[in-house]
Amino acid sequence: MTADLFETVPGVRPSREAMADGAVLLRGFALPSESDVIGALREIIAQAPFRRMFTPGGHQMSVAMTNCGSAGWVTDHSGYRYDGIDPDSGKPWPSMPPAFRELAVRAATAGGFENFAPDACLINRYTPGARMSLHQDKDEQDFAAPIVSVSLGLPAIFLFGSPKRADKPRRYRLEHGDVVVWGGPSRLFFHGVAPLAEGEHVLMGRQRINLTFRKAR
Ligand code: MD3
Numbered sequence: 001m002t003a004d005l006f007e008t009v010p011g012v013r014p015s016r017e018a019m020a021d022g023a024v025l026l027r028g029f030a031l032p033s034e035s036d037v038i039g040a041l042r043e044i045i046a047q048a049p050f051r052r053m054f055t056p057g058g059h060q061m062s063v064a065m066t067n068c069g070s071a072g073w074v075t076d077h078s079g080y081r082y083d084g085i086d087p088d089s090g091k092p093w094p095s096m097p098p099a100f101r102e103l104a105v106r107a108a109t110a111g112g113f114e115n116f117a118p119d120a121c122l123i124n125r126y127t128p129g130a131r132m133s134l135h136q137d138k139d140e141q142d143f144a145a146p147i148v149s150v151s152l153g154l155p156a157i158f159l160f161g162s163p164k165r166a167d168k169p170r171r172y173r174l175e176h177g178d179v180v181v182w183g184g185p186s187r188l189f190f191h192g193v194a195p196l197a198e199g200e201h202v203l204m205g206r207q208r209i210n211l212t213f214r215k216a217r
């Protein structure tokens with residue numbers, strides 16, 4: 001049978017791994033959509049280039065960011081927020097491409113969250129040395145909706161904590177094509193990314209890009 005044939009080919013069939021209650025790692029889930037997603041990403045960054053934003057405390061982030069969708073996450077001296085306007089261009093963020101939305105909705109469904117309706121996609125770019133310290137994502141209105149993350153390019157060590165900042169995080173290696181759905185109790189867990197190691201990815205070059213789909217409003 002065709003299905004059996006595919007199941008014997010290593011790397012074709014995505015796997016599923018529970019990370020916590022409500023958090024599911026779907027290894028390779030984005031691989032079949034890889035070329036559509038990378039093509040759409042190129043168009044977004046032509047309209048809304050990556051930029052390294054400043055935290056309210058005045059530190060410049062090592063991760064460069066942009067957004068697509070009707071809301072985008074921004075940080076500056078006045079705080080963290082979702083805004084419909086790109087502060088660098090003064091124009092709305094690029095709309096969310098169908099290839100992005102469809103991938104996120106399929107992943108949410110596979111993770112057990114039906115009717116996911118993301119209105120924001122934060123796009124993070126890590127170059128070697130870039131990191132994200134432990135934090136919670138609390139700027140969204142509705143914590144019942146999951147967050148879906150898609151990893152592209154160089155692998156990263158993802159740090160996955162608990163509801164308490166002080167708990168030692170577990171480490172997961174996230175690779176090109178991996179998708180994680182974070183919902184339920186895990187939605188407010190502390191998490192971060194260890195400094196990116198040097199490397200060169202065949203499709204993405206010397207960087208890691210992470211898409212996080214959110215219901216911001
Ligand atoms: C777990 N980004 O943008 S994605 C972020 O790889 C962020 O760029 C990381 O944390 C990155 O806020 C991690 C995975 C992720 C996103 C949101 C979460 C994990 C999460 C929210 C709750 C728990």
Ligand code: FE
Binds near residue numbers: 136191
């Ligand atoms: Fe986060």
